[in-house]
Amino acid sequence: MVSKFENLPEMKPCYAKKYLPKLPAPITVRIKFRKIGSAQYISHLDFQKSIHRIVARAGIPTWYTQGFNPHAKIAFGLPLSVGAQSECEYMDIRIDREISCEKIKEQLNAELTDELRVLDVYLQTTKFCEIKYAAYEIKLKCEGLSKSLAEKAEQLFEVSPLIMKKRSKSGEKEIDIIPFIKSISASYSEDDGIMSMSAILSANDSDYLNPEYLITAMRDRFSLLSGDPTKEWYSITRVRILREDMEDFR
Amino acid sequence: MNENYSSILKLVSKPGRYCGGEYGSIIKDKESIKARFAFCFPDSYEIGMSNLGVRILYGALNEEKDIWCERVYAPWVDMEEKMRTYDIPLTAHESGDAVRDFDIVGFTLQYEMCYTNVLNMLDLMKVPLRSADRGEDEPIIIGGGPCAYNPEPIAPFFDVFSIGEGEEALVEFTKLYIKMKGDGTYTRAAFLHEVARTLEGFYVPSLYDVTYNGDGTIKEYRPLYDDIPTKVKKRIIRDMDKAYFPEKVVMPYIETVQDRIMLEVYRGCIRGCRFCQAGMIYRPVREKTPDVLNSQAKCLYESTGYEEISMTSLSISDYSKIDELTDKLLEWTNDNMVSLSLPSLRADSFTKELMDKVASVRSSSLTFAPEAGTQRLRDVINKNVTEEEILRAVHTAFEVGKNSVKLYFMNGLPTETYSDIEGIAEIAKHVIDEFYRTENRPKGRQVGVTVSVSCFVPKPFTPFQWEAQDTMESLAEKQEYLKTKITDRRIKYHHHDARVSRIEAVLARGDRRLADSLELACRQGFKFDAWDEFFDYDKWLAVFEKSNIDPSFYANRQIGLDEVLPWDIIDCGVTKEFFLRERAAAYEGNTTPNCREKCSGCGANKLGGERTWCPNSKTCLK
Numbered sequence: 001m002v003s004k005f006e007n008l009p010e011m012k013p014c015y016a017k018k019y020l021p022k023l024p025a026p027i028t029v030r031i032k033f034r035k036i037g038s039a040q041y042i043s044h045l046d047f048q049k050s051i052h053r054i055v056a057r058a059g060i061p062t063w064y065t066q067g068f069n070p071h072a073k074i075a076f077g078l079p080l081s082v083g084a085q086s087e088c089e090y091m092d093i094r095i096d097r098e099i100s101c102e103k104i105k106e107q108l109n110a111e112l113t114d115e116l117r118v119l120d121v122y123l124q125t126t127k128f129c130e131i132k133y134a135a136y137e138i139k140l141k142c143e144g145l146s147k148s149l150a151e152k153a154e155q156l157f158e159v160s161p162l163i164m165k166k167r168s169k170s171g172e173k174e175i176d177i178i179p180f181i182k183s184i185s186a187s188y189s190e191d192d193g194i195m196s197m198s199a200i201l202s203a204n205d206s207d208y209l210n211p212e213y214l215i216t217a218m219r220d221r222f223s224l225l226s227g228d229p230t231k232e233w234y235s236i237t238r239v240r241i242l243r244e245d246m247e248d249f250r
Numbered sequence: 251m252n253e254n255y256s257s258i259l260k261l262v263s264k265p266g267r268y269c270g271g272e273y274g275s276i277i278k279d280k281e282s283i284k285a286r287f288a289f290c291f292p293d294s295y296e297i298g299m300s301n302l303g304v305r306i307l308y309g310a311l312n313e314e315k316d317i318w319c320e321r322v323y324a325p326w327v328d329m330e331e332k333m334r335t336y337d338i339p340l341t342a343h344e345s346g347d348a349v350r351d352f353d354i355v356g357f358t359l360q361y362e363m364c365y366t367n368v369l370n371m372l373d374l375m376k377v378p379l380r381s382a383d384r385g386e387d388e389p390i391i392i393g394g395g396p397c398a399y400n401p402e403p404i405a406p407f408f409d410v411f412s413i414g415e416g417e418e419a420l421v422e423f424t425k426l427y428i429k430m431k432g433d434g435t436y437t438r439a440a441f442l443h444e445v446a447r448t449l450e451g452f453y454v455p456s457l458y459d460v461t462y463n464g465d466g467t468i469k470e471y472r473p474l475y476d477d478i479p480t481k482v483k484k485r486i487i488r489d490m491d492k493a494y495f496p497e498k499v500v501m502p503y504i505e506t507v508q509d510r511i512m513l514e515v516y517r518g519c520i521r522g523c524r525f526c527q528a529g530m531i532y533r534p535v536r537e538k539t540p541d542v543l544n545s546q547a548k549c550l551y552e553s554t555g556y557e558e559i560s561m562t563s564l565s566i567s568d569y570s571k572i573d574e575l576t577d578k579l580l581e582w583t584n585d586n587m588v589s590l591s592l593p594s595l596r597a598d599s600f601t602k603e604l605m606d607k608v609a610s611v612r613s614s615s616l617t618f619a620p621e622a623g624t625q626r627l628r629d630v631i632n633k634n635v636t637e638e639e640i641l642r643a644v645h646t647a648f649e650v651g652k653n654s655v656k657l658y659f660m661n662g663l664p665t666e667t668y669s670d671i672e673g674i675a676e677i678a679k680h681v682i683d684e685f686y687r688t689e690n691r692p693k694g695r696q697v698g699v700t701v702s703v704s705c706f707v708p709k710p711f712t713p714f715q716w717e718a719q720d721t722m723e724s725l726a727e728k729q730e731y732l733k734t735k736i737t738d739r740r741i742k743y744h745h746h747d748a749r750v751s752r753i754e755a756v757l758a759r760g761d762r763r764l765a766d767s768l769e770l771a772c773r774q775g776f777k778f779d780a781w782d783e784f785f786d787y788d789k790w791l792a793v794f795e796k797s798n799i800d801p802s803f804y805a806n807r808q809i810g811l812d813e814v815l816p817w818d819i820i821d822c823g824v825t826k827e828f829f830l831r832e833r834a835a836a837y838e839g840n841t842t843p844n845c846r847e848k849c850s851g852c853g854a855n856k857l858g859g860e861r862t863w864c865p866n867s868k869t870c871l872k
Contacts, residue, residue: 012552018585038271041259042503046266050503054273056586057555070587083260111555115271229257230336 013059013107020097026063028092028124029101030250031108036085036237037115044079051091058107061097077128078203078241081210084136086238090249092124122250131249133182134203135240136211140195140218142225142232149222150186150195156221157184157199157214164213177217180209203241211236255346258338262329266504267295270343274500274553276312276319277344284316284428287420288342288352288389292359292367293780295323299500300508302562303395303416304358309496310417317424320344321500322355324367325374327777327784333374340374349375353431354424355389357408359397362757363750363780365404368393369772372407379769381409381456386438390427394420398453399484399531400710400817403760403768405455409442413451413820414484415517417494422449446478451485454478458819460762466803468761468814483821484531489860490517490538495546498553510558510591511550515543515575519564520845520863521596522852523621524632524836525663527709528564531822533854535845537861540571544578551588559583560591567592567599568846576607597635600643605650616647619658622666623673630665630836634844637677641684648688654698655681661728661745662706662720664836671728674701675735682740700742703732705751709758710817711824713832716809719755722748749787753779755805756794761816764804767797825853 011019035042042050051074055062062072077090095104101121108118156162161176182200189196201209215234218224225232241249259265280286289308291298298304304321311319320342325333332338339348349355355375357368369379372391378384381391393401394412401411412419426445430436446454457478461469473480487493502509518535519528538546547559559579563569579590590608597618620640622628628635644655659674678699685697705725708717720728725748736743757764771793778784794801809815811830818826828851835842842850845863849855855864 014552014555014586015548015582038269039503041265041269043264043266046504049505049509050501052557053501053555055555056557057552064587082265111273113271113273116273228336229261229332230255230338233257235256 014057015059017059017061017097017099020061020099023096023098026094026096028094029104030122030124031091031093031104031118032120033089033091033116033118034085034087035080035089035116036087039113039115040080040085041082043082044076048074048076054108054111055093058104058111060093060104060107061095061099063094063096075128078131078134078208078238080238081212084211084236084238087119088238088241090128090241092128126250129205130243131241132202132204132244133200133242133246134238135198135200135242137237137239138197138199138211138214138234140197140215140224140234141193142234143227144222144224145188145193145195147188147190150188152222153186153195153197153218154184156217157181162217164217166213177209177213180207184214200242211238255338255341258329258332258336261332263326264504267323267326268329268343270346272500272502274498275321275344276308276500278312278318280318280345282315283318284431285318285354285424286347286352287311287317287319287424288322288349288355289319290322290349290355290357290368290371292324292357292364292371293778294326295502296504296506298323299502299506301358301360302508302512302514303360305496305499305512306494307356307358307416307420308500309498310494311420311424313494314421314424316428317421318344320352322349322371324371324777330370330374330777339376340371350377350389352389353427354392356392356394356412356420359393359395359401359404361780362397362754363785365397365757365768366771366776366779368404369407369768370777373772379772380406380765382406384409384438390438390441392420392423396527396531399527399820399822400758400760401453401455401820402762402816403757403764405762406765407768408455409438410445411453411455412485413453413482414822415487416485417487419449419451419485423452443475443478447475450483453482453819455762467810468816470814471819481819481821484823484857486534486823486857486859487517487536488858490536491542491860495549497549499550501554508560509556510560511547511554511556512560512562513543513547513550514538515561515563515566515569516861517563518854518862520568521565521634522632522832522842522844522850524630524713524832525621525660525706525709527712530711530824530852532564533822533824533852534857534859534862534864536859537570539861540575540578543575547579548582551583551586557587558589558591560593562593564594565596566594567596567604568844570846572604576604580607595643597643598639600646602646602650605646615654615656616644616652617656617658618643620677621658621660622663623659623670623675623677626839627663627666627670627673629839629841631663632832632836632841634841637680640677641680644681644684645688648685648691648697651692653685653692653695654700656700656702657681659701659703660706661703661732662725662751664706664714664717666720666728668728668731671732672735674703674732675741678736678741679738682738696740698740698742700744701732701736703729703743703745705746705748707751707755707758710815711820711822711829713829713836715759715815715829716811716833718808719752719805721806722752725751747782747785750779750785752801752805753785753787753790756799756801759804759809759816761804764799767793767799770797823852823854823857828852 064070073094075092105121160178166175180202184199186197392410393408398411442454445452457474459472463469516537518532729745
């Protein structure tokens with residue numbers, strides 16, 4: 001409660017930002033961050049609202065729109081559904097004062113928890129529309145898992161068509177999800193009874209496949225995860241985001 | 251959070267309510283603490299996270315090294331269903347540990363309609379509902395907040411109540427618990443007796459015997475020991491500048507009701523509206539100084555990044571240093587794109603100068619509360635606002651670009667007649683006319699007036715505490731009548747559900763015998779009664795009938811002025827003599843000046859306080 005911010009050199013970043021040198025024109029920085037554990041349950045919309053406050057208290061010199069209701073411009077890469085974790089989320093922030101990428105990372109991380117951590121900050125050079133695929137690690141622990149079931153799962157996701165109901169704004173429709181699956185592998189470990197899957201799924205604007213469909217498909221076809229939810233679990237983690245040429249998006 | 255709880259979260263709506271892990275939440279090492287405190291808000295996460303009192307008390311308890319305070323909210327119905335199906339007990343937000351295993355469980359009681367949630371949460375914790383049925387290993391259940399001023403309807407469910415402001419009291423209470431656990435003198439009974447005997451502001455209902463007269467009224471309260479107080483005096487924080495202030499708050503990741511900085515400017519209220527409980531129980535007025543407020547606001551901005559500061563108090567424009575405070579805040583808020591808002595403006599102190607400063611561009615609407623439709627009735631309730639003042643205020647609002655105004659009124663106030671109801675429609679019409687009389691009004695936009703009418707609920711510790719509530723039939727007729735009087739399409743009319751207000755009145759003025767009804771309600775699955783979609787009036791009537799309670803006895807009866815009241819066991823600082831004088835003045839249509847103009851001798855000055863408006867207090871602001 002002491003007014004340390006009155007003293008310029010020791011000012012908190014949120015007040016100090018106005019003393020940073022102004023840039024000739026706003027620039028865009030890209031922020032790569034993780035969203036795991038508890039943070040996976042924050043919806044995309046709620047997270048968008050929170051991030052404005054995080055950026056404000058971290059003292060990031062964001063550029064404000066010049067309209068009637070000024071606000072910071074923050075753009076997000078891929079949406080992530082509630083209940084899925086990620087080690088590679090991206091957002092772009094426009095800044096209008098000089099600050100190093102290292103400093104942005106440091107100041108943001110001071111305002112975040114481990115479950116929501118900035119991993120990298122750099123100048124934006126690519127567009128989000130270059131994103132083509134996303135890679136996921138999926139883990140399941142429930143009744144009915146085995147080595148042979150892992151093999152059956154791999155086959156299930158290889159043979160077209162695999163028709164699933166997809167809900168959209170215009171109602172429910174049936175789609176074949178196989179064309180959206182670039183690759184998939186599954187294995188089962190006797191030691192811990194966990195089935196692990198690695199999947200690369202389409203992730204561009206027009207044909208984005210929510211990884212939750214893979215879980216739903218296995219629930220429908222193999223009756224997995226249909227028991228007591230306090231004894232069974234699964235997790236989905238997005239681990240990489242890829243371009244058309246299968247190189248990492250940056 | 252363990253993987254299994256995680257699976258449940260994938261099955262419920264808005265899992266962000268339950269996952270925890272918010273920035274600013276406090277995690278302590280279980281080995282290094284001596285008492286675990288579960289602070290429960292008996293409503294949804296979104297509402298509970300918005301409560302300033304919880305933020306303050308959470309911080310104050312966690313300042314203590316020996317104490318770990320965690321938060322608990324009422325699970326939404328879909329979550330509760332999973333918890334009951336899979337036998338998952340109610341857990342605390344930070345650790346995920348079962349609340350049942352805590353040392354102390356506190357409930358904040360903000361409104362009567364949350365009582366069914368309190369009981370439902372106890373049931374989900376698997377703690378016996380009644381204090382008398384709890385064993386030595388079960389937590390101590392404590393209640394506090396405005397409803398604790400008449401705790402009697404829920405008294406059998408609580409071990410103890412904290413009366414008044416809790417930031418110092420709860421810490422003392424928990425420290426006494428730690429001490430008695432440490433030196434081996436703790437038993438539930440010994441601890442509760444010691445609390446009642448040695449700590450100020452704690453009411454242990456099981457230590458008082460209540461007897462009743464043949465007509466159902468209360469005969470007397472008798473303390474079981476002669477070393478405990480016959481009346482429990484409320485606690486206050488004397489110097490608000492020195493009161494504990496949370497520098498860091500828990501930041502919700504999901505949208506909550508009050509998603510902004512809440513800057514508590516002062517406590518109490520200089521007005522004395524005769525229906526208003528808050529205006530009486532939080533007396534005396536105690537202000538913070540502008541410098542302290544400014545650095546607290548900065549501090550909260552640093553730790554939250556919120557884009558709005560809401561200056562909270564019962565009537566913000568009554569703050570004696572409002573100009574100095576807003577000037578100081580504006581020195582840094584504009585630079586940081588932070589806007590100021592004043593949620594509780596009175597029409598008589600609404601100035602263009604103040605409006606220009608707060609200029610909350612985000613809203614095109616303003617709210618005023620004339621409460622009654624005629625000057626006569628406004629005098630009866632001591633509102634001390636004239637129609638001219640209301641029209642001048644809306645004129646100013648229209649001048650600065652607003653085009654819609656919300657007006658709050660109440661039906662069923664004592665002495666109300668149909669001409670008072672017509673007055674409500676008249677005021678709304680005059681506001682519309684004022685819009686067209688305002689020369690620089692917003693051009694090209696339609697004016698809109700929203701008239702929102704609630705039902706009067708007589709509340710303990712007010713001059714109207716003895717009054718009968720209008721019957722539901724009468725309230726419904728009045729609501730219908732007003733509807734026929736509002737013909738202008740530019741005036742929108744809403745009214746509260748009179749059935750909810752009636753149950754609220756029963757619970758507000760109830761005594762211990764209501765506990766049977768509440769227990770039955772809980773057994774029948776009542777919950778979220780403050781939510782329209784769950785409230786079921788007919789089921790409430792059935793519960794009262796089954797438990798031999800006549801709701802009219804509590805809601806619609808004129809209480810005798812010499813009767814023993816269920817809340818006479820509590821001393822809120824303001825005397826019964828004052829309430830009686832105010833009641834008499836109401837019936838004569840006489841107003842009482844506010845504390846700043848003249849002291850009316852309410853009695854609250856005996857509680858002390860720095861920067862009050864009480865003339866008999868040494869540090870009066872005059």
